[in-house]
Amino acid sequence: MPTPISTSAAPTAVAGAAEARLFVHARLLTMCTGGIDGHDSIAAVDGRIAAIGGQAEIRRRFPDAEVVDLEGRLVTPGLIDCHTHIVYGGDRSAEMERRLAGESYESIARAGGGILSTAAATARLTESELAATALPRIDALLADGVTTLEIKSGYGLELEVELRCLRAAHRIATLRPLSVSATYLAAHVVPPQFPGGSDGYVEQICSQYLPAVAASGLADAVDAYCETIAFSVDQVARVFERARDLRLPVKLHADQLCNMHGAALAARFGALSADHLEFTDAAGVAALARAGTVAVLLPGAFYFLRQQQAPPVRALRQAGVPMAIASDCNPGTSPMSSLLAAMNLAAVEFGLSTEECLAGVTREAARALGVLADRGSIEVGKSCDLAVWNVEQPAALVYSLGSRPLLQRVWRGCPLPAPAAPAAPAAPAAPTVSDR
Numbered sequence: 554m555p556t557p558i559s560t561s562a563a564p565t566a567v568a569g570a571a572e573a574r575l576f577v578h579a580r581l582l583t584m585c586t587g588g589i590d591g592h593d594s595i596a597a598v599d600g601r602i603a604a605i606g607g608q609a610e611i612r613r614r615f616p617d618a619e620v621v622d623l624e625g626r627l628v629t630p631g632l633i634d635c636h637t638h639i640v641y642g643g644d645r646s647a648e649m650e651r652r653l654a655g656e657s658y659e660s661i662a663r664a665g666g667g668i669l670s671t672a673a674a675t676a677r678l679t680e681s682e683l684a685a686t687a688l689p690r691i692d693a694l695l696a697d698g699v700t701t702l703e704i705k706s707g708y709g710l711e712l713e714v715e716l717r718c719l720r721a722a723h724r725i726a727t728l729r730p731l732s733v734s735a736t737y738l739a740a741h742v743v744p745p746q747f748p749g750g751s752d753g754y755v756e757q758i759c760s761q762y763l764p765a766v767a768a769s770g771l772a773d774a775v776d777a778y779c780e781t782i783a784f785s786v787d788q789v790a791r792v793f794e795r796a797r798d799l800r801l802p803v804k805l806h807a808d809q810l811c812n813m814h815g816a817a818l819a820a821r822f823g824a825l826s827a828d829h830l831e832f833t834d835a836a837g838v839a840a841l842a843r844a845g846t847v848a849v850l851l852p853g854a855f856y857f858l859r860q861q862q863a864p865p866v867r868a869l870r871q872a873g874v875p876m877a878i879a880s881d882c883n884p885g886t887s888p889m890s891s892l893l894a895a896m897n898l899a900a901v902e903f904g905l906s907t908e909e910c911l912a913g914v915t916r917e918a919a920r921a922l923g924v925l926a927d928r929g930s931i932e933v934g935k936s937c938d939l940a941v942w943n944v945e946q947p948a949a950l951v952y953s954l955g956s957r958p959l960l961q962r963v964w965r966g967c968p969l970p971a972p973a974a975p976a977a978p979a980a981p982a983a984p985t986v987s988d989r
């Protein structure tokens with residue numbers, strides 16, 4: 554077990570971050586410059602970084618501050634998971650058994666499984682139950698050093714349940730010390746037997762759902778799923794035009810299963826991010842570069858779906874498109890609650906460098922959420938969100954799987970111990986033979 558970091562005073566409650574606190578004797582990977590920063594100490598005041606410098610200078614400037622001695626450890630910005638569907642009801646692990654036994658996804662969906670089973674299970678839960686159900690997955694991400702988490706709705710389908718999911722996302726931010734960005738995934742899947750089909754549903758989203766979500770103030774952005782099995786370019790454009798009218802930023806699930814020219818669509822609307830991008834072509838990459846839209850890579854879904862075509866990482870890199878990495882934690886295609894694992898998969902499966910992986914879960918993930926001015930790097934003026942690691946080299950955070958290298962998180966200037974291994978989720982009824 555790692556030795557606990559010594560402090561000159563007992564850590565104060567998370568809510569009371571009013572006083573100055575110094576984090577000294579660190580190896581700082583600020584993500585502003587390449588490599589380890591020459592300075593070794595940070596002063597946080599009211600939860601924000603007030604100064605970065607040498608230990609003697611920082612101690613002299615803040616003589617009354619509590620001091621946290623990081624004992625030479627590697628410190629990065631707190632990690633940011635910029636794409637998750639982590640709030641949902643139900644459990645689809647039995648589907649994996651059925652698929653491994655040879656049953657097709659279509660057959661499982663026809664028998665009531667798939668995304669609509671998650672939607673049905675989600676609709677049965679209250680706001681507090683939705684938040685509580687997500688906590689084991691949240692805790693796993695916190696144990697990876699995550700301090701900011703994006704949470705999408707999208708399994709609610711109907712307005713009332715969508716709003717409940719967004720409220721559950723905000724409730725999570727009151728149950729755990731972390732920052733939450735909530736995204737309204739407006740066009741995810743067409744509810745069965747919806748009058749007018751997908752066009753009718755898009756009309757309902759634009760005329761009723763989006764204005765209501767905007768008025769609620771619960772969503773930081775609007776998302777959609779552009780795929781042949783979901784919504785067309787024209788339908789998504791209608792949703793995005795309405796979002797623009799309502800001054801909500803947009804992001805898009807684009808080109809995951811085929812080239813729908815989703816990246817170009819996202820760029821046309823100045824989207825914060827275009828996510829997946831396995832089938833994005835050269836024109837799509839160029840459009841992302843011109844728009845400054847972040848490419849969010851989701852290697853967990855690529856892995857679980859056993860996809861063959863990786864996103865055009867080399868073209869994205871050459872065009873200067875910022876690349877972020879996220880867990881895409883969701884019950885259907887990426888049941889993965891580890892951002893460190895996503896980094897490893899991005900390196901192994903997509904060929905990202907370790908530096909790109911680290912930037913992808915810090916600076917570029919912040920950019921993908923539109924919060925770069927506040928988070929994503931260790932800079933004066935930003936929120937003092939840090940991850941303290943038990944590793945020698947930054948590359949070690951990408952290299953291994955399952956090693957649990959986090960020693961400590963710091964969120965808004967408050968040091969927090971690394972969460973223990975997450976508790977198992979509330980046990981559902983034991984599976985019976987008929988469940989198979």
Ligand SMILES: [Zn+2]
Nearest residue numbers: 636638806881
């Ligand atoms: Zn997604």
